[in-house]
Amino acid sequence: MDKLLDGVQYVLNLGPTVILPIAIIIIGMIFGTGFKKAFRSGITIGIGFVGINLVINLLVTNLGPAAQQMVERFGLNLTIIDTGWPSAAAASWASPVAAILIPVCLIVNLILIFFKITKTLDIDIWNYWHFIAAGATGYVVTGGNWWFAILCAILYEVAVLIIADKTAPMVERFYGLKGISMPTGSTAAFGAIGIPIGWVVGKIPGLRKLHADPESIQKRFGIFGEPMMMGLILGVAIGLLAGYDVGEILKIGMSMAAVMLLMPRMVKILMEGLIPVSEAAREFMKSRFKGRELYIGLDAALSVGHPAVMSTALLLVPITLFLAVILPGNRVLPFGDLATIPFYIAFIVASRKGNIIQSLITGTIVIAFSxxxxxxxxxxHTAMMNGADFKMPDGATQVSSLDLGGNFLNWAILKFSEAYQALFGN
Known part of the structure; x- marks a missing residue:
């Protein structure tokens, strides 16, 4: 088992920029694109993800220090530190159940497609860590029950695939991603509660007919409504809240402007590679399974380049910190996952058709629950991190994250696990 886990870890350490192109080449060949076209698609998609990761790193390296400065400036004192999704993913992959759950989740996905329970073929292997996190949650709560851990992972996967199916038409309409679904665990979980809350918000008088999508804002404010200018303005505002000097404020402003301009272009490169494989998949299903549709399941990174998503996410950064202070019962200090907010609100923004005001109100409510x-x-969460020999941040007694701990589906798995343990445990 240790050798198997080491082998799995080696492959996963290559990251999505290597794993995804390999998966795309294999799937392209299966669907009959031919090696040349499949290889070209795989490499193009890999390059697109490299570009997306570079832009996301730009976002992280600027938002992280700014958030830390806000915390110090306003004297926030909360005892649970949000260590972010990277540490949560690392803890999940380090779980004893990780190695067995990768093939299990792949097989379950294929079985669900065969029995027409899902239309999504989830090739985003890296993001299987969300399913594994659910399994690791069950494993920790029940004191090492393998079968229950596998059940938790499967339940989470089924829920995510169903949500991905239901939201795929919305993803096509709003993001223009035909034949693509987004079975990213956190995106699906936040969307599961965010979409119905957003529907209610959209019925509020005064908000119902308010046009606040990027196009309407650009028409109203001219050059200052353009995505890069919105990024500049929001970046400067974050710098001011962090108490930066003029030079640092201008740096973070330019960085956020760059994120808003570059992200859609990186997604466009990725889509250039995806289109041939997506079309081949549709033709394959049409010729062999008449009337059946198949979605290619990919990372929600495809959605974060939309100006409405990035604008809403940047506005939610200071709001999340403010919520952490005033929300009764909260002990989490948001930090590591602040830069991941675009992934959490992708379905919310799409369901609100890009209306930034409605998305912001909905996002605020959802983040409060998170x-x-x-x-x-x-x-x-702390027990999982200790199991992975995670070094506790200075001054922290416990850790959590919005991505794993504040994820509605994983929290439901936690409650299910606790109920199981109370009924059948020692």
Whole structure:
């Protein structure tokens, strides 16, 4: 088992920029694109993800220090530190159940497609860590029950695939991604509660007919409504809240402007590679399974380049920190996952058709729930991190994250696991 886990870890350490192109080449060949076209698609997609990761790193390296400065400036004192999705993913991959769950999740996906329970073929192997995190949650709560851990992972996967199916038409309409679904665990989980909340918000008088999408804003404010200018303005505002000097404020402003301009272009490169494989998949299904549709399941990174998503996410950064202070019952200090907010609100923004005001109100409500869930998840989250020999941040007694601990589906798995343990445990 240790050798198997080491082999799996080696492959996963290559990251999505290597794993995804290999998966695309294999799938392209299966669907009959031919090696040349499949290889070209795989490499193009890999390059697109390299570009997306570079832009996301630009976002992270600027937002992280700014958030830390805000925390110090306003004297926030919360005992549970949000260590972010990278540490949560590392803890999940380090779980004893990780190696067995990768083939299990792949097989379950194929079985669900065969029995027409899902239309999504999830090739985003890297993001299987969300399913594994659910399994690791069950494993920790039940004191090492392997079968229950596998059940938790499968339940989470089924829920994510169903949500991905249901949201695929919306993803096509809003993001223009035909034949693509987004079975990213956190995106699906936040969307599961965010979409119905957004529907209610959209019915509020005064907000119902308010046009606040990027196009309407650009028409109203001219050059200052353009995505890069919005990024500049929001970056400067974050720098001011962090108490930066003029030079640092201008740097973060330019960085956020660059994120807003470059991200859609990186996604466009990625889509250039995806289109041939997506079309081949549709033709394959049409010729062999008449009337059946197949979605290619990919990372929600495809959605974060939309100006409405990035604008809403940047506005939510200071709001999330403010919520952490005033929200009764919260003990989580948001930090590591602040830069991941675009992934959490991707379905919310799409369901609100890019309306930034409605998306912002909905996102605020959802983040409030997420903070409370992350607080409740802290004991198990900390146990998972300790199991992975994670070094505790200075001054922290517990850790959690919005991505794992504040994720509605994983929190539901936590409650299910606790109920199981109370009924059948020792």
């Amino acid at each position: 903070l409370l869930m992350a607080t409740n998840f802290a004991d198990v």
